[in-house]
Amino acid sequence: MPRGVVHVLAWTLATGAATTLSWWGVHSVMAGTAYDPPRALPVVSAEPAAAPDEPPATSASSHRPAPAHTAGPSAGGPSAPPPSPTPSARPSASPSASASASGRVRSYTTEGGRAVFDLGEHSATLVSATPGAGWSMQVWKTQTWIRVEFGSGAERVSVFCTWHDGPPRVEIGTY
Structure with missing residues (x-):
């Protein structure tokens, strides 16, 4: 009987040591993999300005109206909330742009989905x-081009961004 207890005690200690060592190794590796979540960039309409008597149309769901600036508190009571963006028809391929630190952020909405690129002077x-x-979607990347392909059955829509022979340009093809 004492011999069986010694075996169980030795097995328990060895298992506990192996588990502790494994946990410590995995924990030290995983602690270095934390990252900041990607930042969301606003996408604003690149459509021409509307006539003065028409409300502006927006093409992105992330558009927010500009905050109202006032010189001081108003005496007339609470102010009205800012108007909500008006939905617009989704064109087959509509680019939208806004400024970013490295270039222009352009959104290309197609029948198969939406691809957003940050277009710099010499790369994207x-x-x-x-x-x-x-x-469904597939993405291919090289040092001189990026291709995003949306597929549904036999139908394919490709958004192809190249910059190998000049500034980045985007082509959209359906096949």
Whole structure:
């Protein structure tokens, strides 16, 4: 009987030591992998300005109205909330742009989904790509081009950004 207790005690100590060592190793590796979540960039409309009597149309769901600036508190009571953005029709390929630290952020909305690129002077990066409902997506990247392909059955929509022979340019193809 004492011999069995010694074996169980030795097995328990060895298992506890192995578990502790494994946890410590995994914890030290995983502690260095924490990252900041990606920042969301606003995407504003690149459509021409509307006539003075028409409300401006927005093409992005992330558009927020500009805050109202006042010189001081108003004496007339609470102010009205800012107007909500008006939805607009989704064109087949509409670029939208806003300024960023490295270039222009442009959004290309297609039948298959939306691809957003940060276009610099000599290169580009893919900010995000989101397939539409019922569509799948694949992304290919090299040092001189990025291709985002949306697919649904036999239908394919490709958003292709190249910069190998000049500034970045984007082409959209359906096949």
